[in-house]
Amino acid sequence: MTVLLFAAARQAVGSDCLSIQVPAPVTASTALNAIATTCPELRPLLPSCRLVVNHQYVDASTPIPADAELALIPPVSGG
Template sequence: MTDSQSTIEVAMFAAAQALVGSDSVTLTLPAGATAGEVLVQLSERFPELQGLLPACRLAVDLQYVAADHLISPVAQLALIPPVSGG
């Protein structure tokens, strides 16, 4: 028996979008993946995000989540970096 996987899109905003050069990225997640695992995958796949990720929040289905939050295969994800305004 093999582990099932799902392909999920992570929307990128502000500085994260600029660093990866795209408004979204696609990740392949194993069944039972958590928000923390999403952040690890992003860090590994996009080393340019490593300095920014500690300040970012991951939103799942329009709500910020903790690292242990389980990711549904149909969830909408967004990486939200800190923003400034003025």
């Protein structure tokens, strides 16, 4: 699955997306674990990040469909 990256997360990885392998059934929690395993450089940021599935914030236990658009959202700072 592909995870879109923004701001500090994008900068830490040096790319605007990341490919992760997650065994089914995928939840937000297992996806976040896979992100930490794939990209150790993101680990310090992950506790303050939220996961977004198809443009919506989700809880840790939310099931994620295989074709979903995933994004890692560091603390936002609009305004």
